[in-house]
Each structure stands twice: as C-alpha cells, then as structure tokens.
Amino acid sequence: MSSEGAGPGFGPGSQSGLLCPEHGQPLSWFCCSERRLVCAACAELGGRCRGHRIRRAEERAEEMRNKIVDQCERLQSQSACITKYVAEVLTGKNQRAVSMASAARELVIQRLSLIRSLCESEEQRLLEQVHGEEERVHQSILTQRVHWAEVLQKLDTIRTSLVGMLTHLDDLQLIQKEQEVFERTEEAEGILDPQESEKLNFNEKCTWSPLLTQLWATAVLGSFSGMEDVRIDERTVSPFLELSDDRRTLTFSAKKSKSCADGPERFDHWPNALATTSFQSGLHTWMVNVQNSCAYKVGVATGQLPRKGSGSDSRLGYNTFSWVFSRYDQDFCFSHNGQHESLGLLRCPARLGVLLDLQAQELLFYEPSSGTVLHTHHTPFPGPLFPVFAVADQSISITC
DSSP states (O other): OEESSSSSOOOGGGGGOOBOTTTOOBOOEEETTTTEEEOHHHHSTTSTTTTSEEEEHHHHHHHHHHHHHHHHHHHHHHHHHHHHIIIIIIHHHHHHHHHHHHHHHHHHHHHHHHTTTTOHHHHHHHHHHHHHHHHHHHHHHHHHHHHHHHHHHHHHHHHHHHHHHHHHOOHHHHHHTHHHHHHHHHHHHTSOOOOOOGGGSOOGGGGOOHHHHHHHHHHHHHHOOOOOOOOBOTTTOOTTEEEOTTSOEEEEOSSOOSSSOOOTTSOSSSOEEEBSOOBOSSEEEEEEEOTTOSEEEEEEEETTOOOSSSSGGGSTTSSTTEEEEEEETTEEEEEETTEEEEOOOSSOOSEEEEEEETTTTEEEEEETTTTEEEEEEEOOOOSOEEEEEEESSSEEEEEO
16 A cells, blocks of 8 residues: 555544445545545555555645635736736727727728719629628627626636535545536636637728729829929938939949938938938828839838838838838839739830828839729738839939
8 A cells, every 4th residue: 555644543524424334434544546535444455555656635625725715816817817808908909909990991982972973883782891890890890799698607606616615514524525626627718818809800802892992092183283293312222322413313333422421310221212202191292203113112101110121111102111012024013012913014114103192001003104002901001101213224303
C-alpha cells in the first residue's frame, strides 16, 4: 500500500456517517487508483486496496476545493471579459455602424443629387442596400447580445452551483459530487471567448456602384471650378530627378545630381517628389501629363513617408504611407503597402487625373479624355495627404 500522510485511521470525513459496506468502518480514506472512498481496513496491507495510492479523504476534499476555487476565479474573469465585450465592443460597433450607415447614406444622396435625372432608380437601390446592411449589422449585434446574455447566464448558473457545493457540502459529500464538478467544469471550459467578426462591422462596399462612380466622376469634373495649383516641393526632389523652373515637370536622370544639396526632406534613393500643398478635407483634383513616360507613379502620400534609404519604407506603394497609380512599360497597377492590384488597361493614358474626396475617404484615378474611371480606392486616410510623384523614364508634368 502507498499512502500519503499518517497511517490508516479516522479522519474528519467520518462525520458524514458513511460506512464501508464490506467492513462497516467509516469511509475516511480515498483510493486514487479506484477513485473512491474506502475505510481504513480496505487501505491496510490485507485490504482490497493494498498496493494502491491512498490519501486521506480530507486531503482529497481540500484538493478539490482548491480546484473549484481556481475554476470559480476563471469563471469570474471570463464573465468580466464577456461583460466588458458586450458593454463596450458591441455598443461601440453598434454606434459606429449607425454612424457609418448615416455617412454612407449621405454620400449616396449627395452624389446622386448631381445626376438625379439619370439615376433615381440607382439611388433607391443603393439606399436599400445601405439600409439592409445597417439592419444586418444591427441584427448581428442583437444576436450577439442574446448569445452572450445566455452564455453569462450559463456561466453564472455553473458558478452558483460550484459555490453551493463548496459552501454546503462536507468532505465526503463533496467527493461524491466529483463527477458533477467535472461535468460542470467541462461545460464551462467549452464556452469560447468572444472573437472579432466581420459580421459585426458595417460593410462600406454596399454603396459601391460602377454606374454611380462613373457618373459622379464625370459630373464632378464637369462642374468643378478648377484644378488644384499643385507644385513640386524642390526640397523633396530626388537627386535622380530634374525639376523645371515652374516646379511642374519632373525629368528622370540616370546619373545622380551632385549639385543637389541633401536635406531631411529630400528622397535620396528612389526617384520621388512631394508637392508643396497638402489636403486635409474637401474635394481636390489635379492632372498629370504622362504620355512621355513608360515608368511613373502618381498618387498621394502622408508627410510621414520616409525619405532616406533604398528600402520599402520610402518606395512609393510599398508602405502604409503612400497610395499610387503606377505604370511600368505596359503594366498598370494600383499599389499600397506592398499590395499591387493589376488594372489591365487596354491603352496607355496620355493624361492621368487624380480626384481625392476626403469626405468620402476615396481616391479616384481617371482618364480625362474619355472620362473613364481607371481605379477607385476607399480607405480611412490618416492625416493630411500630399500629391506624390515618381518617374524613372523620360518626364511627367502637372497640368493646369
């Protein structure tokens, strides 16, 4: 027999009055091998549990109490986490969904007002989609609330049951409830914590429409009072570029200029340049003549765009600071943060228009001659944006 503590005898567990059916003695010991209560006679050398691992019943009960306390603490922590998720995350998502739905609705109405005679039916369709998306998110959040309310109720029931066992049962009764404790604990551990889900977020793509985008761009460009007076900031111009006197034309040079004084604003490796003006709100558009170049980039960037080194941090379209339309020979793409979306254009645009709508958080590239929208990109832009340019073949020019 292998036992822990003193030799077989009477323990506190004998107070329950349970007796061994074989020997008539109090069940004051616990056989770890058979996982049941036994008496001192069963635990002795000649007993049925000889050679087994034997423990005092009160020691086994104390071990179970510790496990229950630990489980109750975990349940309390899990309940607190879920409560915070329901109170803060779901509430915040619901508020954001309502706000974003309102903004999307306003955007749709604002754009369609410019061309209402041509697209009243499109307005109705898109508003229904926005409403449907808002309802979907709202319903998903309501479903989540109901689900987590049920989970909290279940966790509270399990915890109440375990606390009841802990406070109302003596040692032997507690040990006899071991299977129930195990089942309750297993049930609680099977409840997963809340996870982020796109189903709880408003999908802004519900307002996207090729017809609306094309008509809106045409209407805006046709009614816009004028292009932005965009000029290049000569302090940022790469030593591989030459800047014209009017600061509108960039010409690529394979030889690095030695007369170009270095400074913290200047790009020292990639053939990049930033404009002097930044935009923080409103609607802005500018035009670039690109017919002479087979390798260029045109777009926007934040002022945090790094200027030094040959790494991706300062390479346009390869970082989180820049969004650009680019051409390399016959390949056209839109690039941001190292992600390149091929555009598959059938012909090379001679001029490239850029339209930046900061209210709608949209960047649009178009071909002015045909009014064709080449690409649109929606994203919450961080902070003021500068027009940005790069050229690695011939020259490009900003036009009025």
